[in-house]
Amino acid sequence: MLAAILAIAAIATFFGLLLGYSAIRFRVEGDPIADQIDSLLPQTQCGQCGHPGCRPYADAIAKGEDDINKCLPGGEPLVLALADLLGREPVAMEVKEKVPVVAVIDPNACIGCTLCLQSCPVDAIVGAAKQLHGVLSGECTGCELCLAPCPVQCIHMVPVAEDIPRWRWPYPGGHAQGTKPVTPDQKAA
Structure with a gap:
């Protein structure tokens, strides 16, 4: 019994040293x-x-x-x-820049298939199999990746209500229409 434990410990030590050496020798530097x-x-x-x-x-x-x-x-x-x-x-x-939108699930049409949960990259959709799903509107980025997998098309994109943090001054020729944003250096000039 003791010989088996020592053999396993020796093998584990050998592979640990081999992995440590490989990690140093074949290290890939990230950018x-x-x-x-x-x-x-x-x-x-x-x-x-x-x-x-x-x-x-x-x-x-x-x-x-x-x-x-x-x-x-x-x-x-x-x-x-x-x-x-x-x-x-x-x-x-x-x-x-488009109007900010958020996903909304129609509770009368949702069948609880979980396909939208699997496709959401930010986990903004909550629910369980065969249960009604919901969207955490504060987490939804409006990417629309949940629309295609839904077999009953119960997900709709609705505009986000405009509030103080999301409001922008609507001026002609501004950044939203394709001009360059104003940099701090330009503001000082």
Whole structure:
């Protein structure tokens, strides 16, 4: 019995040392700029930027393969933060800013299939199998990824009520219409 325990301990020690050596010898360095960009992104994994998630978008920005103005959930504040991090000029959002929307589930039509729960990248939909589902409106990013999998089309996108934090001054020729945002240097001039 003692011999078996010692043999297993020796094998575990050998493989532990082998794994430790491999981790040092074959270490893959990440891109620190991509890591910083990824930490700024909203992590909604919605795909509205044209990439399958936030990390691939961060990698593309770091390599210079994509621009900093494609993340709709991050919006203008994210563009300004990325421009500051990368030392670039802020640019207008490439994706036209649309009216903010949130998913709403029709309680009379929901069959509790859980397909919308599985497709939501931010876990804004709550519910259980064969039970009515609901949407946490404060968490919903309006990415519309829950619409396609719903077999009964009981999910609808409705505009978010305009309140003080979401209100923007409606001026012609402003950032929402495609001009460059005003930087702090331009405000001082």
